[in-house]
Amino acid sequence: MLFFHDDRHRLHFPQAELDGGQFVTPYERPSRVEYVLRRLQETGMRAAAPGALDMGPVRAVHAPDYLEFLATCWADWVASGARGEIIATSFPVRRMRQKPPRNIDGKVGYYSLAAETAITAGTWEAAQASCALAQSAQRAVAAGERAAFALCRPPGHHAASDLFGGYCFLNNAAVAAQMFRDDGAGRVAVLDIDFHHGNGTQDIFHRRGDVFFASIHGAPEDAFPYFLGYADETGEGAGEGANLNLPLPPGTPFGPWAEALDAALAAIRDFGAEALVVSLGTDAFKDDPISFFKLESADFAEAGRRIAGAGLPTVFVMEGGYAIEAVGINAVNVLQGFEE
Numbered sequence: 001m002l003f004f005h006d007d008r009h010r011l012h013f014p015q016a017e018l019d020g021g022q023f024v025t026p027y028e029r030p031s032r033v034e035y036v037l038r039r040l041q042e043t044g045m046r047a048a049a050p051g052a053l054d055m056g057p058v059r060a061v062h063a064p065d066y067l068e069f070l071a072t073c074w075a076d077w078v079a080s081g082a083r084g085e086i087i088a089t090s091f092p093v094r095r096m097r098q099k100p101p102r103n104i105d106g107k108v109g110y111y112s113l114a115a116e117t118a119i120t121a122g123t124w125e126a127a128q129a130s131c132a133l134a135q136s137a138q139r140a141v142a143a144g145e146r147a148a149f150a151l152c153r154p155p156g157h158h159a160a161s162d163l164f165g166g167y168c169f170l171n172n173a174a175v176a177a178q179m180f181r182d183d184g185a186g187r188v189a190v191l192d193i194d195f196h197h198g199n200g201t202q203d204i205f206h207r208r209g210d211v212f213f214a215s216i217h218g219a220p221e222d223a224f225p226y227f228l229g230y231a232d233e234t235g236e237g238a239g240e241g242a243n244l245n246l247p248l249p250p251g252t253p254f255g256p257w258a259e260a261l262d263a264a265l266a267a268i269r270d271f272g273a274e275a276l277v278v279s280l281g282t283d284a285f286k287d288d289p290i291s292f293f294k295l296e297s298a299d300f301a302e303a304g305r306r307i308a309g310a311g312l313p314t315v316f317v318m319e320g321g322y323a324i325e326a327v328g329i330n331a332v333n334v335l336q337g338f339e340e
C-alpha cells in the first residue's frame with residue numbers, strides 16, 4: 001500500500017499534558033510516528049512524496065475565524081507575555097455567551113474542547129503538514145489506487161469546525177471525505193475505529209446527508225470526549241440517518257467490537273458510499289495507557305480484512321494509539337489485513 005509521511009510532525013511537541021492533576025509528557029508524542037514508519041518500512045509498504053496543502057477543502061470543513069485563530073494564536077500568546085505553552089483554562093460553558101473575546105487567553109478557551117492539548121510555536125505548521133498527508137492519500141486513491149495510508153500527526157478526529165482538543169487541530173479525515181465529494185463521489189463514508197468517539201467528524205457532517213459517519217468507541221459515560229458519542233445521535237436535518245454511533249463499555253474484547261464493526265460496514269453499504277475514509281486509531285489495543293478496550297495485535301489485521309470487504313476505494317488516516325511500541329504493529333496490521 002502507498003503511504004505518505006512528513007517529518008514536520010516533529011514541530012508539534014508540547015512538553016506538557018494535564019493528566020490526573022499533573023503535567024506529564026503528552027501521550028500523543030513524536031515517537032509514535034517513528035514506530036509506525038519503521039513498521040511500514042519493514043513490511044515493504046511504498047512511501048510516496050506528499051503534495052502541498054490545498055486550503056480549499058480545509059475551508060470547506062473548518063470555520064474561517066478558527067483557521068485564523070490557529071494561524072495567529074502562538075504569536076498573540078507570546079505577545080501577551082505568557083511564558084509557557086498555550087493551554088486553555090476558561091471555557092464558554094452552560095449559560096455563557098458563545099462569542100470569541102479579544103483577549104488571547106479567552107480565545108484559546110473559546111476554540112478548545114479540552115485542556116489536555118497544548119499548542120506550541122510549531123503546532124500550526126505541523127497540523128497543516130499532517131492534513132496535507134490526508135489530502136495526498138485521497139488524491140492517490142482518486143487517481144486509481146485501491147487504498148492509501150496517511151501517517152497523520154497531529155491526529156484530527158476530535159477537531160470540529162471551530163474547536164481543537166483531544167490532540168487534534170485540523171480534521172484530516174473530514175478533509176479527505178470532503179475531497180471525495182468535490183471529486184464527484186455522490187456519497188462518502190467515514191469509519192472511525194479510534195477508541196475515542198470522533199466528535200469533530202460527527203459534528204462537521206451532522207447536518208449533511210452526503211457523508212455518513214460511523215464510530216466505534218468507548219461509551220461517553222466512561223470515556224473522553226465524554227459529551228458526545230451516544231447511540232441516539234443519528235444526524236439532523238438532511239443528515240438524519242447518516243450518523244451511527246456504536247459506544248461500547250469498559251473491557252470490551254474483539255468479539256463484540258467486531259460485531260460493531262460489521263454493523264458499521266453494513267450501514268455504510270446500505271448508505272451507498274462510493275468511497276471510504278478510515279479514521280485509524282489503534283488505541284482500542286489492550287495495552288493502551290488511556291483506553292479500555294481489549295483488542296490484541298492480531299485483531300487489527302482481522303479488522304483490516306473486514307474493512308476491505310466493503311470493496312470501496314479507501315483512505316486510511318492515522319488518529320490515536322498510545323501504547324507506543326505497539327502502535328506501528330497494530331496500525332500496519334490493519335493495512336496488511338486490508339491487502340490480503
Ligand code: SP5
Nearest residue numbers: 116155166167196224290319320
Ligand atoms: C486522537 C486521540 O486519540 N485523542 C485522545 C485524547 C484523549 N485525551 C484525554 C484523555 C484523558 C484520559 N485520562 C486517562 C488517565 C490515564 N492516566
Ligand code: ZN
Nearest residue numbers: 194195196320
Ligand atoms: Zn483515540
